[in-house]
Amino acid sequence: MSSLSSSPAGKRxxxxxxxxxxxxxxxxxxxxxxxxxxxGEVHVLLGENGAGKSTLxxxxxxxxxxxxxxxxxxxxPTPITSPxxxxxLGIGTVFQHMMxxxxxxVAENLLLGGPWWQRPRTEELxxxxxxxxxxxxxxxxxxxxxxxxxxxEQQQVEILRAMVRNSRLLILDESTSMLxxxxxxxLGALMRRLAEKGLAIVFITHKLKEAAAxxxxxxxxxxxxxxxxxxxxxxxxxxxQEIISEIVELMFGKRKxxxxxxxxxxxxxxxxxxxxLQVADLSVAPTDNAPGLSSISFDIRPGEILGIAGIDxxxxxxxxxxxxxxxxxxxxxxxxxxxxxxAASVGERRKQGxxxxxxxxxxxxxxxxxxxxxxFFLKQVGAxxxxxxxxxxxxxxxxxxxxxxREYDVRTPSLxxxxxxxxxxxxxxxxxxxxLAEGAKVVIFNKPTYGLxxxxxxxxxxxxxxxxxxxxxxxxxxxxxxELLSMxxxxxxxxxxxxxxxxxNTDDARTKVGRLMIGLAA
Amino acid sequence: xxGLFSEVFLxxxxxxxxxxxxxxxxxxxGEQMSEKAGVLNIGIEGMxxxxxxxxxxGSFYSGSLWLGFLTGAAGGxxxxxxxxxxxxxxxxxxxxxxIALTLGLEGLTALLHHFQFxxxxxxxxxxxxxxxxxxxxxxxxxxxxFKHHLIVYLxxxxxxxxxxxxxxxxxxxxxxxAGDKPAALDxxxxxxxxxxxxxxxxxxxxxxxxxxxxxxxxxxxFIPFITNGAGFLGIVLAMLAxxxxxxxxFGALLFGVCxxxxxxxxVAGINIPTDVIQxxxxxxxxxxxxxxxxxxxxxxxxxxxxERGAR
Numbered sequence: 001m002s003s004l005s006s007s008p009a010g011k012r013x014x015x016x017x018x019x020x021x022x023x024x025x026x027x028x029x030x031x032x033x034x035x036x037x038x039x040g041e042v043h044v045l046l047g048e049n050g051a052g053k054s055t056l057x058x059x060x061x062x063x064x065x066x067x068x069x070x071x072x073x074x075x076x077p078t079p080i081t082s083p084x085x086x087x088x089l090g091i092g093t094v095f096q097h098m099m100x101x102x103x104x105x106v107a108e109n110l111l112l113g114g115p116w117w118q119r120p121r122t123e124e125l126x127x128x129x130x131x132x133x134x135x136x137x138x139x140x141x142x143x144x145x146x147x148x149x150x151x152x153e154q155q156q157v158e159i160l161r162a163m164v165r166n167s168r169l170l171i172l173d174e175s176t177s178m179l180x181x182x183x184x185x186x187l188g189a190l191m192r193r194l195a196e197k198g199l200a201i202v203f204i205t206h207k208l209k210e211a212a213a214x215x216x217x218x219x220x221x222x223x224x225x226x227x228x229x230x231x232x233x234x235x236x237x238x239x240x241q242e243i244i245s246e247i248v249e250l251m252f253g254k255r256k257x258x259x260x261x262x263x264x265x266x267x268x269x270x271x272x273x274x275x276x277l278q279v280a281d282l283s284v285a286p287t288d289n290a291p292g293l294s295s296i297s298f299d300i301r302p303g304e305i306l307g308i309a310g311i312d313x314x315x316x317x318x319x320x321x322x323x324x325x326x327x328x329x330x331x332x333x334x335x336x337x338x339x340x341x342x343a344a345s346v347g348e349r350r351k352q353g354x355x356x357x358x359x360x361x362x363x364x365x366x367x368x369x370x371x372x373x374x375x376f377f378l379k380q381v382g383a384x385x386x387x388x389x390x391x392x393x394x395x396x397x398x399x400x401x402x403x404x405x406r407e408y409d410v411r412t413p414s415l416x417x418x419x420x421x422x423x424x425x426x427x428x429x430x431x432x433x434x435x436l437a438e439g440a441k442v443v444i445f446n447k448p449t450y451g452l453x454x455x456x457x458x459x460x461x462x463x464x465x466x467x468x469x470x471x472x473x474x475x476x477x478x479x480x481x482x483e484l485l486s487m488x489x490x491x492x493x494x495x496x497x498x499x500x501x502x503x504x505n506t507d508d509a510r511t512k513v514g515r516l517m518i519g520l521a522a
Numbered sequence: 523x524x525g526l527f528s529e530v531f532l533x534x535x536x537x538x539x540x541x542x543x544x545x546x547x548x549x550x551x552g553e554q555m556s557e558k559a560g561v562l563n564i565g566i567e568g569m570x571x572x573x574x575x576x577x578x579x580g581s582f583y584s585g586s587l588w589l590g591f592l593t594g595a596a597g598g599x600x601x602x603x604x605x606x607x608x609x610x611x612x613x614x615x616x617x618x619x620x621i622a623l624t625l626g627l628e629g630l631t632a633l634l635h636h637f638q639f640x641x642x643x644x645x646x647x648x649x650x651x652x653x654x655x656x657x658x659x660x661x662x663x664x665x666x667x668f669k670h671h672l673i674v675y676l677x678x679x680x681x682x683x684x685x686x687x688x689x690x691x692x693x694x695x696x697x698x699x700a701g702d703k704p705a706a707l708d709x710x711x712x713x714x715x716x717x718x719x720x721x722x723x724x725x726x727x728x729x730x731x732x733x734x735x736x737x738x739x740x741x742x743x744f745i746p747f748i749t750n751g752a753g754f755l756g757i758v759l760a761m762l763a764x765x766x767x768x769x770x771x772f773g774a775l776l777f778g779v780c781x782x783x784x785x786x787x788x789v790a791g792i793n794i795p796t797d798v799i800q801x802x803x804x805x806x807x808x809x810x811x812x813x814x815x816x817x818x819x820x821x822x823x824x825x826x827x828x829e830r831g832a833r
Contacts, residue, residue: 061709063830084711099706101699102822108695113710116693116717 020069047221092162252514276473282332307488315497324356353441368420425456536666543778548732549756559721560701564620567753568627570733577734598730613827632746701821
């Protein structure tokens with residue numbers, strides 16, 4: 001094995017991708033990607049959400065088939081047709097979401113996949129596991145139920161499973177995102193040991209520190225394209241600071257000829273104006289599958305847009321819901337125009353002028369089967385003038401709905417069309433019309449342009465800018481850094497449920513926010 | 523009232539309980555396998571009816587009870603094939619298809635029976651009992667439990683075979699993974715659709731066999747709608763048994779006692795309206811659901827068709 005790692009020039013690719021392209025309806029998830037994966041090397045794939053990392057893994061593990069390009073295994077073009085095929089080729093994957101059956105024991109999970117007519121070979125497995133765990137220096141409780149294990153332990157089981165199956169290539173898909181710092185360190189050490197044994201490892205992450213600490217070769221993906229690669233020779237030659245600045249440039253650098261690029265309008269916000277929304281020490285308890293919030297504090301003044309940047313799933317939704325009153329906070333205060341509202345219900349907060357535009361447009365935002373007209377007034381059901389004595393006032397609803405359709409340019413066949421039949425952009429317009437209606441003072445936008453096409457994206461952004469220009473306070477949560485840079489006055493970065501830093505949207509904000517997002521100090 | 527607790531009455535009651543329990547047991551075990559693999563099989567009532575009808579016809583024309591069991595099981599499998607095709611392979615809604623199959627088979631078996639036998643209900647000769655030596659001599663228990671048709675003992679043995687299957691075999695692991703986390707089974711290299719299909723077809727065979735027993739041994743004849751909800755009771759049993767075949771056996775015996783009591787109390791001429799007596803088994807269902815329904819644990823992916831790489 002050591003001969004492999006000592007002669008880097010003689011290494012041959014275990015798996016290589018050549019011009020691989022994968023499309024989903026409406027998006028190109030991977031666009032002409034070339035990648036070479038070699039034994040004894042940890043190949044890091046870096047990229048933001050939506051960069052196409054998971055799609056790439058899906059193709060390597062046999063879950064998805066490329067539309068164009070080819071995958072070479074040991075130098076021969078080989079379509080990977082199914083997960084079983086991938087395993088047979090020696091490609092083992094540890095998915096971002098655990099792929100273990102929680103009701104079975106560790107041993108049973110490891111045995112899954114044997115021929116069905118056979119009795120599970122428990123003794124053979126135990127011996128094999130003992131051998132592997134000894135050489136890797138990990139311990140695994142074979143007879144514990146998976147549901148009783150911590151996430152870090154589950155991950156070790158998944159890595160162990162790949163080893164039991166004689167994998168030559170181990171893919172780790174955002175394996176550190178759910179781990180504690182200590183768990184991350186252990187995983188990194190384990191990866192290094194595996195690479196020394198001659199395994200090829202593909203490690204997907206969005207944290208630059210991990211890439212620099214554990215990787216040999218780094219490829220950067222952005223919006224489905226591979227935008228750069230740092231081979232091991234350069235990796236070793238460069239200093240840490242140089243690597244970091246190079247990657248930050250690759251990941252967050254400004255695109256040329258960007259149709260979304262809009263000059264940030266200079267709004268003048270009166271620095272002495274009293275904040276419209278004041279949040280102090282807001283905390284939410286974590287749940288099984290979501291981080292909580294720890295001690296979030298910020299102010300937003302009238303006419304100001306505060307952006308919340310961060311990798312998806314770091315507490316953005318929790319923050320929005322805690323502010324809107326949909327999620328119970330354990331601590332902290334929320335003041336709207338100086339009035340404490342942290343104890344108020346969802347409806348009371350809305351009445352006082354706090355509005356929340358959810359990212360879950362069809363789930364909690366609208367009732368898909370209801371007509372467009374009713375969806376405009378979903379949050380006012382029963383209230384005059386649209387309802388009187390519990391009876392729907394059809395004429396009044398239709399009159400006002402027609403106005404809103406015109407004002408917000410909702411493209412709908414009629415007012416009676418079920419809202420679910422509209423396109424995402426038009427559903428968003430319905431939501432905008434509803435939440436920005438009379439009485440709004442503070443508006444929370446959660447991923448307002450997610451999944452929209454360019455025209456609707458631009459229209460939504462303009463609507464948000466107009467909202468701020470009217471003197472409302474805006475909290476804009478987005479995973480799209482370009483969007484935040486083009487609209488916000490200040491940008492805060494959320495990671496693991498805490499705000500790790502807030503920067504003014506000045507010329508160097510891109511780099512600063514980028515650094516905060518990948519876990520460095522601004 | 524004097525005869526109510528006599529030895530003879532008691533052993534007849536228990537004998538009847540076992541006879542009534544066997545179709546429920548087979549249906550429950552079948553449903554359990556389907557549910558373990560993640561397929562909610564509401565069509566099981568239809569599968570039992572197909573088994574009852576074809577089982578009866580098979581026995582009636584061949585004169586062999588065993589051939590009847592075979593045709594009955596085949597009938598159940600035939601219905602299960604439709605279910606597997608529509609719900610597992612194509613991924614249609616399991617509840618809608620299940621109800622459609624049950625309603626369809628209710629009509630179809632009644633119609634076929636009418637064409638064949640008009641309004642007559644021919645009977646089969648009484649089934650031969652396999653008497654177990656020594657054990658059958660025990661008072662009360664002996665005649666109640668050890669003088670049954672051979673298939674009864676086989677059905678009870680099946681409980682333990684199933685336990686072994688779920689706990690000790692590769693197929694058992696695959697079935698459970700298909701119901702709890704099908705994606706994990708898929709990436710382990712096992713075809714989820716095939717695993718679930720095996721489960722549904724086995725369910726069909728067991729339900730068909732249960733139906734055939736009901737018609738050929740339990741009643742000795744076929745009448746339309748003969749299953750009278752036995753398949754649905756099987757679904758309740760499977761849900762309450764938390765994946766353990768032994769609990770299906772206990773549950774089936776409990777319902778069997780209730781069903782048998784219905785007959786026994788009528789025979790004994792107890793002065794309670796028959797409508798009330800006939801409510802007993804269903805009352806038992808409700809009591810069991812209230813007592814244990816909260817603890818019923820169902821596979822995480824139950825009722826959800828599997829699609830690879832769905833996003």
